[in-house]
Amino acid sequence: MAYRWKNTLSAADVTPESAWLNRRQIIAGATGLGVGAIAGPAFAATEGLEPNSFEDITSYNNFYEFGTDKGDPKRYAGEMTTEPWAIEIGGMVDRPGTYDFKDIMSEMTVEERIYRFRCVEAWSMVIPWNGFELADLLNMAGVQDGAKYVAFETLYRPDEMRGQRFPTIDWPYVEGLRLDEAMHPLTIMATGIYGKPMPNQNGAPIRLVVPWKYGFKSIKSIVKITLTTEEPPTSWNRLQPREYGFYSNVNPNVDHPRWSQASERRIGGGLFAPRIPTLMFNGYEDEVASLYEGMDLKRFY
Amino acid sequence: MTLTDHINTTARRVPIWLVYIVCALPAPWFVYLGATGGLGVEPIQELEHRLGELALQFMVAGLAITPLRRHMGVNLLRFRRAIGLITFYYVLCHLLVWLFLDVQVWSRIWADIIKRPYITIGMLAFTLLIPLAVTSNNWSVRKLGAAWRQMHKLVYPAAVLGALHYIWLAKGFQLEPLLYMAAILVLLALRLPKRRVRAAS
Numbered sequence: 001m002a003y004r005w006k007n008t009l010s011a012a013d014v015t016p017e018s019a020w021l022n023r024r025q026i027i028a029g030a031t032g033l034g035v036g037a038i039a040g041p042a043f044a045a046t047e048g049l050e051p052n053s054f055e056d057i058t059s060y061n062n063f064y065e066f067g068t069d070k071g072d073p074k075r076y077a078g079e080m081t082t083e084p085w086a087i088e089i090g091g092m093v094d095r096p097g098t099y100d101f102k103d104i105m106s107e108m109t110v111e112e113r114i115y116r117f118r119c120v121e122a123w124s125m126v127i128p129w130n131g132f133e134l135a136d137l138l139n140m141a142g143v144q145d146g147a148k149y150v151a152f153e154t155l156y157r158p159d160e161m162r163g164q165r166f167p168t169i170d171w172p173y174v175e176g177l178r179l180d181e182a183m184h185p186l187t188i189m190a191t192g193i194y195g196k197p198m199p200n201q202n203g204a205p206i207r208l209v210v211p212w213k214y215g216f217k218s219i220k221s222i223v224k225i226t227l228t229t230e231e232p233p234t235s236w237n238r239l240q241p242r243e244y245g246f247y248s249n250v251n252p253n254v255d256h257p258r259w260s261q262a263s264e265r266r267i268g269g270g271l272f273a274p275r276i277p278t279l280m281f282n283g284y285e286d287e288v289a290s291l292y293e294g295m296d297l298k299r300f301y
Numbered sequence: 302m303t304l305t306d307h308i309n310t311t312a313r314r315v316p317i318w319l320v321y322i323v324c325a326l327p328a329p330w331f332v333y334l335g336a337t338g339g340l341g342v343e344p345i346q347e348l349e350h351r352l353g354e355l356a357l358q359f360m361v362a363g364l365a366i367t368p369l370r371r372h373m374g375v376n377l378l379r380f381r382r383a384i385g386l387i388t389f390y391y392v393l394c395h396l397l398v399w400l401f402l403d404v405q406v407w408s409r410i411w412a413d414i415i416k417r418p419y420i421t422i423g424m425l426a427f428t429l430l431i432p433l434a435v436t437s438n439n440w441s442v443r444k445l446g447a448a449w450r451q452m453h454k455l456v457y458p459a460a461v462l463g464a465l466h467y468i469w470l471a472k473g474f475q476l477e478p479l480l481y482m483a484a485i486l487v488l489l490a491l492r493l494p495k496r497r498v499r500a501a502s
Contacts, residue, residue, distance in 0.1 A: 056342040068475050071341065123343060168473045239473060258417055258470065260409060271335045271344045275405055
């Protein structure tokens, strides 16, 4: 079921050529002529849709398994072995078992998905992921009738993941989705960025990406997937249930108890980056709002 | 000559103005780094964080002066005012970065101060430090007399609130904020008068 969703954030698709040219002129102008009068409104309007640089995406990470500093994952994630890698798929599936990463990849159609990525800490990026739909993987294992939730688990290997030697959270990291969220065409298992294999600090070799939810839902370095009938426990919810709900949909109208979620800062804007408004469901309202029809999103945060 | 004597002799030779300059330099240096890519891809948060941490570090240094003299004979009293003012300087820089680079919008700033407990606490700590910074001069010391000493004890609650501010904003269970709180509490405990020995009943 690949290609069920078409990128709307591709720089080539949405950026008018004139804006690109404009930008070139600005850069040239800044070095040659001085910046003054050249900047135009077209440039400003499309700027936010350009993917972050590979450098941005791979050097500013929350991956507490390697430390709580944003730079720790880049510094220490190299200590994690990602070959061989397998995912244990179990619970309410027809074909439970340990699926080798290479075998999975040979079955899946990898496509590029350029998604907004919004962290619960009110920063964001635009990331060109490579991956396949989670639905395809779940169908490979055969989801049984009656399964309602999907539980995920990150690798637990304290000798290679130094952050796990300290009880920042209750290891291993676990996350979960409702089955309809998991089967949604936007939900992908990402295995790369910018056409390169997933860097360790971003959750190598395979991670979840759910673009309409806060980043912590998109669990990294997955070793286990379980189909269940009950809502599975999730790490941040277990730690601070009042602050992090099971759903954790991006929602500018429901603040985190300790900070506002109404706006965010796009990484890469430098020291004077403005805040930009946060979009409902991170800009994927048309695609996913129907999943939550009739639900009180203030209660199910 | 003992190590303590060495330290005391060396400390007497260091001019105070030099302490002010050297200790104040990291702030403009970090701003320069932030503007030139040296603070990573999210320089605003990083700058804010580093300035806040420096404020806590100077706070700990300032609180250490009295116990160092009382318990170890190391006399750094002549630097205490400078360290106190430098602490205030970093708290102020931290606050300015938060106001102008981080939150940016005045209505949201006010909402944050009222609604977010860790920001309320941080603002309270800053407010407590204002009268101390204003009266950190010889004229005020003379004018206020005994009241000056009493007033400057406000630094104790300010320090505890500062550490609490850091603990409260951290996600999950993090070690560093707890270490600052531990250091501050130990330094405050060292000031308690020795308890009289009471006979067991």
